[in-house]
Structure formats: C-alpha cells, structure tokens
Amino acid sequence: MKLAAQYNKATLIITFIVLFIAGCVYYTAINYIVNKQLDHDLLGETGEVKEYINLHRQLPNQYEGDQTTFIKTNIAAFKTLFVDTPYHKNRGNKRGNKIEPGRAIKTLVDVKEDHYILTIVESKEASEHLTQLTIGITILLTVILLFILALTNRYILSGLWKPFYHILQQLKAFNLADSSIINLNTTNIDEFTELNDAVTVMSTRVKSDYQNLKTFTENASHEMLTPIAVITSKLDTLIQDEKLKAKQFEQINDIYAATNKLSRLNQSLLLLVKIDNDLIQDTATFNLKDVILEKEHQLQELAQNKGIELIHLLEDKEITASKYLIEILINNLFNNAIKHNPINGKLYIKLTSKELIFQNTGDLDPLNSEEIFERFKKGKNSDGTGLGLTIAKNICSQYHYRLSYSFETSFHTFRVTF
Amino acid sequence: MKLLIIEDEQGLRESIEKYFTEAGVLCESCSNLAGAISKTSMYQYDCILLDIGLPDGEGFTLLEHLKANGKNEGVLIISARNSLDNKIKGLNLGADDYLIKPFHLAELKARIDAIYRRKYFNTTNLLNYDLISVDLLGHEVTVNGINILLTRKEYDMLLYFIANKGKVISKNAIAEHLWGDEIDLVDSFDFIYTHIKNIRKKIMEAAHKDYIKAVYGVGYKFL
Incomplete structure (x- = not known):
C-alpha cells in the first residue's frame, strides 16, 4: 500500500472515531441540559399545583388533554422523582393521539387528609429536535473534514514526499x-x-x-x-x-x-x-549473418569432426555493436553448442530480425537456467574456464539483448532476443 | 638477421635470446628503455622486439625515438595488455606487429620472420627451404619443382614450420597459431594431426622425403 493511502486510511479512521465520540458526548451533554431544564420547569409547575392546593384545599380541575394526573394513594412518604415517559399529544381533531417522548415528574401532594401522586408530563419534542440538529451538524462536519483531509493528504502530502520519491527513483x-x-x-x-x-x-x-x-x-x-x-x-x-x-x-x-x-x-x-x-567501444554497424557465417566457417572442422549435423536458417540482421564482442559472443555460443553435443548430434542456428537461436542436442536433462550463466559454473564434463556463458551474457546485457536458456523438445536452446 | 630484444623479465628475455640464437639469429638484449635508446642510437638492427611495460617507461617512447631519428627497423611489440588502444597506438607509431603475452616462442619466431621478410625482401616473394619453395604472394608451394595444392591451414602450418625449422614445436603452439585462443586446445589436437598427415603426404609425394618428425606426443619438428 502506498504511503499516502496508508496515511489517508489512518487519518480518516481516527477522524471518524474522534468525531463519533464527539457526537456521543454532544448528544449526552445536550440531553442532560435539556432534561435539567425540563425538570426545572416541571418542578415549577408542581410548585404552582401545590400552591393552588394550599390555597383552595382541593385538587385543580382536570381538563381534557391535560397531562397532569392525580392518583390517590396510601403512601404517606414519597420522594419526588423524574422519569422519561411517553407523552400522548392530543391534536384536537379526530386523528387521535400521537405519542412523543416526554419527561414526567412524580411527587406526593396532600389534599386535606388524602395523599395523591401528582404526575406532570411534558413533551420533549423540542429538545429532540435540538439533538437531531446537533447530530446532523456533527455528521456534516465529519464529512467536510474527511473531504478536506483527503484533499490535503493528496496534494500537500504528495508534494511533501516528492523528494523521497525522487531518491527512490x-x-x-x-x-x-x-x-x-x-x-x-x-x-x-x-x-x-x-x-x-x-x-x-x-x-x-x-x-x-x-x-x-x-x-x-x-x-x-x-x-x-x-x-x-x-x-x-x-x-x-x-x-x-x-x-x-x-x-x-x-x-x-x-x-x-x-x-x-x-x-x-x-x-x-x-x-x-x-x-x-x-x-570496448569500437561500435560499428554490420550484418550479424556475416559474422555467424564466418565463425561457422572457422569452426566447421570441429563440428565435422564430431559428425554434428549443422543446419542454419539465417536472415539478414543489421546490428550496431562492437564487432569484437559480437564475435566473442557468437564464438562462445557456437563452441558451447559443439562442445556439449554428442557424436553425430545436431546443431541448429536460426537468425531472424528479432532473435538468434542456437539449439543443440546433448544431455537429456535440462540445465539449470539460473546457474549456467554464473561465473565458474561448468557442466560435468566441461574442461573450459566456466566463463564462456558468463561473458556471452554480459556482452548481451551490454547491448540490452536478452540471453536466455530453455530446454525445448530435447534441444538445449540458447536464445538471444534483440 | 640482427635482433634486439628489449624485455625486463629476465626469464623471458633469456628464453627468447636462446631460441633465436639457436635459430641462427644474432641477438642482443637489454632490460630497460634507457639501454634500448642508447643501443638503437649506436647500432643498426634488422628487427626489434619491444616490451611495452618497461621499468623506466613505456616502450612507445622508443618507437617515437626511432621515428624521430628516421630509423626503420622492424618492430614487434609484446605486451601483457590486450588493449585495442595500445595496439593501435603502437602500430601508428611505426610498429609492425603486436603480440600479447603469453605467447609461444615459435609464434614469436614466425612473426619476426614475417616482419623481416616484408622489410627486406620486397623484391622477391619466394621463400626457399631445401626442396620447398613458397610463393608468398601467390600462396603457391612448389616442392622439388612440382606444384602442390595445400589448404589454407596447411599453407599456414608450412610457413610456421619453415620459420621454426629444426625446433620442436609444441602442439599447443601450433593450435594457437592456427585457431587463436578461441577453441579448446584438446579439441584441436586431432585436427593438427590430420593437417600434418596431409602436409606430410603431399610433400612426400613430390620430394620423396619426410620433413616432419613427431616428438613424443608433445609436438613436431620440421627438418
């Protein structure tokens, strides 16, 4: 994962968590404040009811839709408490009641010798709106912040890391x-x-x-x-x-x-x-085919001596390189193909505009294509220096050719890709 | 032929001197540049064998000195550095040939002979040895008055043998002469045998005389 992406991920997650916690804290705090306010109001109303009772020595009239209830009780002592309770809102028409979240106070009032539990319920609808608004603002802030962070990371951070990527390159x-x-x-x-x-x-x-x-x-x-x-x-x-x-x-x-x-x-x-x-920089442009033919002429005695069947299929191929090095390359590949060929073996040479291929019969097992180009890696029966193929490989990489080995249908194949 | 050997490595210098003296060449030697300059100023040589790496300077200085004094001795450079630049520099300064260490004495002798021939036998292209006569320009060989046909390699080999007549030439030296160091020697020994058999046969048919003698599996001697 890219550094910027990783960093983005981390900042986004952290921002999200922080804002989520902040949202929760807001919610709790607002809820607390609202309840406190409501409780205060409810206490005020209770006070009014109590004052009325003190004054008139009877319960206030109950009217329809009133959320104040008196329930007769035998309990003589009751601690005033506040609870969350549903609030049945009367909409005045036939559509029936709507239930909203509400806050209630329960307290004991005495009328003459009787004890009543006074319950006053008030709607929390307004405060609920406030909470929703807070959450909405928080979410909006979160989104804006995340967006800005992403943008910042993208432009400022990548600019900041530019020297690093330059060094890396x-x-x-x-x-x-x-x-x-x-x-x-x-x-x-x-x-x-x-x-x-x-x-x-x-x-x-x-x-x-x-x-x-x-x-x-x-x-x-x-x-x-x-x-x-x-x-x-x-x-x-x-x-x-x-x-x-x-x-x-x-x-x-x-x-x-x-x-x-x-x-x-x-x-x-x-x-x-x-x-x-x-x-070695005696670079010149010449036809690779000529070099191969010349080398073949020089080495054909060797091939003939082992009864090797030599078949070539050569197209013209102009290359620009040091002739000295290319001669060494061809020589090493040729020698290799003859040396590891059995008596009456076969040697095929193919030159196209894209590649040069030397194929020879030999051991029935493929060679290790990684190792053979390493210095001083030699075949079991080779008395050479162990540097021939290394040199060939290095010459190829000098000119950005690719030298590879493969074992194809029992032929050891060396391929130079231009 | 009068030869000056300039080589600081004593062992090598002595071997070369001995080999050439035995072949009837008048040899003088020295081991540094100062000696070489004073010798070439005082005496006239046919050929000079010059090592590039000398303790008191590079052999190129001598080439410049010879050129400045209008001397035209044939010069063969020997060097441990197989560097194209050095070779070109040497040849440009008037050297005739360039040989890289290590080399076989037989090869050195053949090269010196070739330089000597080019320098002093401009008029005649014929190289004669006993009944054998080689036309160096036409690459033709006549033995006992009969023209014989040699392949390119056989012809090369014959010249090599004549240059080193009376000496045992190792198979290694022959192989390196004919194929350079591009093929494995072991592989080439069979061909040497084949080529020698052919040369022998062709010369025998014309001269009724065997010039080539095998020496204990180590090489051949041309007599």
Whole structure:
C-alpha cells in the first residue's frame, strides 16, 4: 500500500472515531441540559399545583388533554422523582393521539387528609429536535473534514514526499557499473536532506569499492600474464632438449595444458572486467549473418569432426555493436553448442530480425537456467574456464539483448532476443 | 638477421635470446628503455622486439625515438595488455606487429620472420627451404619443382614450420597459431594431426622425403 493511502486510511479512521465520540458526548451533554431544564420547569409547575392546593384545599380541575394526573394513594412518604415517559399529544381533531417522548415528574401532594401522586408530563419534542440538529451538524462536519483531509493528504502530502520519491527513483536507476552518479535535488526538509546525504555517501563508497575491486582484478590478471609468458617460453625451450624421455614429455604436456588454461582464464577475467567497465567501444554497424557465417566457417572442422549435423536458417540482421564482442559472443555460443553435443548430434542456428537461436542436442536433462550463466559454473564434463556463458551474457546485457536458456523438445536452446 | 630484444623479465628475455640464437639469429638484449635508446642510437638492427611495460617507461617512447631519428627497423611489440588502444597506438607509431603475452616462442619466431621478410625482401616473394619453395604472394608451394595444392591451414602450418625449422614445436603452439585462443586446445589436437598427415603426404609425394618428425606426443619438428 502506498504511503499516502496508508496515511489517508489512518487519518480518516481516527477522524471518524474522534468525531463519533464527539457526537456521543454532544448528544449526552445536550440531553442532560435539556432534561435539567425540563425538570426545572416541571418542578415549577408542581410548585404552582401545590400552591393552588394550599390555597383552595382541593385538587385543580382536570381538563381534557391535560397531562397532569392525580392518583390517590396510601403512601404517606414519597420522594419526588423524574422519569422519561411517553407523552400522548392530543391534536384536537379526530386523528387521535400521537405519542412523543416526554419527561414526567412524580411527587406526593396532600389534599386535606388524602395523599395523591401528582404526575406532570411534558413533551420533549423540542429538545429532540435540538439533538437531531446537533447530530446532523456533527455528521456534516465529519464529512467536510474527511473531504478536506483527503484533499490535503493528496496534494500537500504528495508534494511533501516528492523528494523521497525522487531518491527512490534514483536508487532504482542506480547501476554499479554505470559511471553516472546519483543526482539528488536539494530539499528544505531536514529528514530528506539527511537521507540525500546518506544515499550520496553510500553510493559513492559502493562505487569506489566496486571500482577498486575491478582495478584489482584487472591488475592481478595483467600481472599474472608475464609469469605465464615465462613458463610458456621455458617450456618451449625445454622441449628442444633431445635427452628428454617420453615420460617427461607427458608431464610437459600437462604443464602446457595447465598453463594454457591459466592464460585463458586470465584473458576471460580481463574481458569480463573490460565489458563491465564499458571499455570496448569500437561500435560499428554490420550484418550479424556475416559474422555467424564466418565463425561457422572457422569452426566447421570441429563440428565435422564430431559428425554434428549443422543446419542454419539465417536472415539478414543489421546490428550496431562492437564487432569484437559480437564475435566473442557468437564464438562462445557456437563452441558451447559443439562442445556439449554428442557424436553425430545436431546443431541448429536460426537468425531472424528479432532473435538468434542456437539449439543443440546433448544431455537429456535440462540445465539449470539460473546457474549456467554464473561465473565458474561448468557442466560435468566441461574442461573450459566456466566463463564462456558468463561473458556471452554480459556482452548481451551490454547491448540490452536478452540471453536466455530453455530446454525445448530435447534441444538445449540458447536464445538471444534483440 | 640482427635482433634486439628489449624485455625486463629476465626469464623471458633469456628464453627468447636462446631460441633465436639457436635459430641462427644474432641477438642482443637489454632490460630497460634507457639501454634500448642508447643501443638503437649506436647500432643498426634488422628487427626489434619491444616490451611495452618497461621499468623506466613505456616502450612507445622508443618507437617515437626511432621515428624521430628516421630509423626503420622492424618492430614487434609484446605486451601483457590486450588493449585495442595500445595496439593501435603502437602500430601508428611505426610498429609492425603486436603480440600479447603469453605467447609461444615459435609464434614469436614466425612473426619476426614475417616482419623481416616484408622489410627486406620486397623484391622477391619466394621463400626457399631445401626442396620447398613458397610463393608468398601467390600462396603457391612448389616442392622439388612440382606444384602442390595445400589448404589454407596447411599453407599456414608450412610457413610456421619453415620459420621454426629444426625446433620442436609444441602442439599447443601450433593450435594457437592456427585457431587463436578461441577453441579448446584438446579439441584441436586431432585436427593438427590430420593437417600434418596431409602436409606430410603431399610433400612426400613430390620430394620423396619426410620433413616432419613427431616428438613424443608433445609436438613436431620440421627438418
């Protein structure tokens, strides 16, 4: 839920509750005051009745519709009390009585030796109106307040949170490898200024750490190349020795292979760093079909050797990229498809204006499509560096292509979507 | 041929010097930029092998120095940095070729030979070795007066062998020469065998003589 919505919800609920309670309090207070007033009036009337009785020594005349009643009783002592009771209003015509809420006083009056309970009822209609009016005003106020709150939240709050959303957007767009820095607007709200500062400091530090790491990788790889060159040259010299025996040559072969792998690993790591650093920028526009055909020509020996049936279906596709990187991409996908293909397997290459697909037969189980593009993830029987597909993936993301793997009808399928 | 080797890594410098000396090349070497500048000022060389990363400066300085003094030695740059910028800069400053570490000595020898041929044999396109004669422009090979047909890779391989005659060349070096580092070596060893078998057969038919000798599974020697 959005912050504004959440906040709106909270304020609306709280406002509603507060106003509801206020309404109840109003109602009770008004009721209390009205009753008090009525009771006072009733007491006054009782006084008048009592005065009349004192003066005339008899009960006042009862007239029709009068709400004053006298009931003869034997009780000698009775405490005056006030009660809510229905009030039968006589409308004077034939429509009968209407019942309204009323307030009554009951008190004991003595006429000569007789005791009477005097009950006087008065209508509360007028006060009832007052209560209704109060409730109405309260509801109206509630609605207006809620409406104003909603509006305020919507316009003022969203304006208030603008710097926050700006920071959020910048953070989302943040890319470690990118050279661009986080660009934050200045704000006069302390919290956001603080957040801005924290984000700036953090991003700068993360970037510099990342840069250091990359520089380290690059330097380390470079520094290793010279010793590898020494090993290679010493091996090249060593095999000139005619006194060496077959057994020793075997070991030399192993050293050659290991040195070669070391060198390839280094080159691959360096290439990855270069792609990440966006250092290869010999961008040109060319036909991808030509690159594929050229690579196919170079590698067809490999395919033929394994008896792989190679079928291609290539359309023209102009792309703008570094030819060097695209050649590496095609090479890695090609090599991968040949290397993991069984003897007499199949390799299909399809190029359309939308995608490039490499499909090859191989293991009957699908590969883990998440893991295969990770660094140093290799197949069971692979003696490669484990960086080939990572490099392919990075080259693709460099040009915003999507490289994906799927297992379709027993074909391992690598798909580059342009 | 007179060669100047400028390389600060002692082990590498010694290996190169030994390999080229044994191949009959007159070698001199030095390990820093100052030495290289004074040597090239005093003496004339046919080819210079130049490492870019030297302790007292970049090899490019020497290229500028050579250019300023109107010298036209063939220069091969060796560098640990596989950087396109460096390569372009080097070639623009008058270097003839660019080789990235690590490399095989056989590859280095073949490259130096190619530079030497381009520089000093403008008039003749023929490379002769014993009964074998290679027309470098027409890519034609004549053995014992008989024209033989080689595939592109076989032709490349033959030139490579001639440049490294009398030396054992490892299969790794051959594979890297023919395919670069783009394919796995293990896969390529089978092709090397096939190609060599074919070259041998074609030359044998014409010359009645076997020039290529296998050495204990490690490589081949061209005699």
